[in-house]
Amino acid sequence: MKYQNNWSRRRFLQSLALGVGGLVTPVFVHAATEKVLTKAIPSSGERIPVIGLGSSRTFNVGSDPVALDNVTAVISQFFNAGGKLIDSSPMYGSSQQAIGYALNKLAKTREVFSADKVWTWESAMGPEQMEQSRRYWQVDAFDLMQVHNLVEWEPHLKTLYRMKQQGKIRYVGISTSHGRRHDELEAIMKSQPLDFIQCSYNILDREAEQRLLPLAKQRGIAVIINRPFQRGDLIDELAGKPLPTWARTIACDTWPQFLLKFIVSHPSVTCAIPATTQVAHVKENMFACTGPLPDQAMRQRMVDYVEKII
């Protein structure tokens, strides 16, 4: 990939100049091939890279050995590029098993920041499901456990708080997607001591900017963003359309980088979790984890440009 060697002193200085007033602190950690941008989880101060890895659809490959090895290659590239957080759910078919296969093969079961979900309408089944998920992942314990799509969130959250107290998980979160049930999520954020929320947000679907993201900032809740590319539709729509020349000032050479930088430059967003089946795409996505991020004026310019050409 041509991007891999693009890091330069000039870009580093640009990142310092364009970092959004301390909200997006350009703190870099050493990775195998790149230095990656990280953000702090408000409840602990622990820093995680601003680009994670989703697994909906992409890692659901059953027991196909060829596909499992491809998942391993994708995850290997993700770690090599400095990635850490991988997100999954029992809803995603065999994705958890595929992740566990890859982590075990790569000996990364202790290095990963494991984010999974509990997804059952029978709250009493929650602990059993989470234990099954843990076995699939082949990790000692999950870092983050989220209530999937607000399903039975009250009893599940009680279980998760108890697990956090017992040291079985480190963070508690709740997820939604597609912009659904934001009112309910907002109420939960106001009443519950959450560490994380997960919701959909991208350059065209910006509803979360209205209330959820400011509230997360106010309440000190980390935010994971799913569907950064509208499940690929956004990339398809932008394919063939010209990337603006000024995108270079924020070190964007491709549309995925442009779209990801828009998301992770929001002051409330902790990380985005694009999903892919391709090693080349992971490299491309992880490059959005480096270099300068757009400031507020540039973010507005990005929105205006994309809305104009779509």
Added chain:
Amino acid sequence: MREMMDKLASYSLSDFILFSDKVYYRLFELYNLAIWPMHLLAVSFAFLIFYMLWKRPLWAGRGMGVILVVSWTWVAWAFLYQRFYQIHVVANGYALGFLLQAVLLAWSGVVKNRFVLLEQNRGRIHIGLGLLFLVFILYPFIAVISGRNWLQFEMFALAPDPTVLVTLILLWVGRASRLLYIIPIIWLLISGVTVLVM
């Protein structure tokens, strides 16, 4: 219950199709490799069905019933539950639906002998034979025609779609109870939506 339905309604169809077309069709490839030589049995089923429709022996109705029961049961167990369920969280429900259809076919076609191939239905039988020819012979080639690996073919008695199509043709030819059409038609809707959404 109502609350649960409301929550379910907040999902879209694409939320439940969490696998790609590539993975879905590759499932057939691995399945075909794993179950060989079951394909020979499936081919023999096809020949038997042709024979029964053409010659209409006395045991034809029950014979068709047995073949359909075996086919639906096999697809439920070997494909839907053992394979498809790995990538699709509701495929165990599909497998149960197929088993239920197998029970209905067993009751109506085998126990009650309600599949009727009458002389006066000759026209219907000939149309049925033509349609069956299309499903038996052409359907397995859809993978290749679509530019996919030929090993991803789908055959009657082994894969759900051709099994359902053959069943509907035989139900129509054998003037079977309308009740027996319900699950096959539901499956065609599910399968059609799946192919469209994934």
